[in-house]
Amino acid sequence: MSLDLNTVLKDWPHEPGMIKVRKVTGLDGREKLQLRIDLGVLQMEMTGRPDGLRPHGCDSLLSYHQNRAQLAEASGDNYELTPEECSELQQEGIQYYHRYVSLFQLSDYAGVIRDTQRNLDLFSFVDEHSQREEIVWNFQQFRPYVLMMNTRAKASLLLHEGKFADAMREIEQGRDTIIEFFQQSNFPELATKSSEVAFLEEWLEEVSAKRPRSKLEIMEREMETAIGKELYERAAELRDAIKQLKANGQTAEKR
Structure with a gap:
């Protein structure tokens, strides 16, 4: 079997300025997400960490550090991230960025909410556990x-x-x-x-x-139009009808 990706890419060409995304079935039988980029394709898992890895046996590197921070706090210790750890977390965050941008193209809004909230949690975690302002801003700027x-x-x-x-x-x-x-x-x-x-x-x-627009909004707009055209009799009729409609609404609310 050839390892040349051109056999895959030629039928799905990259188009500058367009975000091209598709779902495929992986060899493991599970659905995968593919994002076409200029030099190839990014393939991601639909859930969990996008690259499918489990750092230190955890769902993500973020969850690993969150667990460690909780243990440290339970012992009364501070948990501080090193610059290297922050860099690793940022690289992981980019994976989730690629996935939520892809999911948005497919109108998978629940997935977008999940992954964006995850990265917002990442920014807050780094803000809390790094003392270096420039590192914190490297995350918060996004x-x-x-x-x-x-x-x-x-x-x-x-x-x-x-x-x-x-x-x-x-x-x-x-x-x-x-x-x-x-x-x-x-x-x-x-x-x-x-x-x-x-x-x-x-x-x-x-x-x-x-x-x-609600019936009330339509009538209010029509009344404004009537006044603008100096159709005062019609405007008065609409004004009375609006008052009656509001009164009926208030009566219904009290029941």
């Missing part, structure tokens, strides 16, 4: 992006269920969390320059525009 992807996945699930109001609240919360992160960092000015914040605000406007 928090806005990961928060954005986490928010996109959560809101997308809600939109799929038709819960527009809940999705909008999720987007607003994600945006505000990113802004708060910048404001509490050493670079508060980045809050107004953040591409992640800008994306979520633009998406929020799009979702709001597509949100199905």
Whole structure:
């Protein structure tokens, strides 16, 4: 059997600017995730650590260090990561990044939420167990992006269920969390320059525009239009109807 990957790659060409992802069945019978890159293909497990390894018998290197930190704290000791350990954790985090970006392309939002939250936990763990600010920032600088992807996945699930109001609240919360992160960092000015914040605000406007309007909202908009066109009799009719609709709603809430 030839080890030349061209036999695999020629039928699935790389396209610059496009994220190409697919699921395949592995030799072990389990589903795998493949991401096409310019020089080949990244293959990942669907769950657990993307490369399928179990460092020190744990699900991930992060979980290994989390377990050690818990044992140290139980003994009253501090647990501090070395620069080398932080570098290893960062490399592992990149694996999860590749997977959640791939899963997002496949609309596997639950998987995206799982992996983005995992990397957010990684950033917090390093922040807590490393005393070197430059190392901590090497992780934290990616928090806005990961928060954005986490928010996109959560809101997308809600939109799929038709819960527009809940999705909008999720987007607003994600945006505000990113802004708060910048404001509490050493670079508060980045809050107004953040591409992640800008994306979520633009998406929020799009979702709001597509949100199905309630009968009350439709009538209120129609009344505003009538006033603008100086159709005051029609505006008055709508005003009375709106008052009645609100009164009926309040009565129903009290029952």
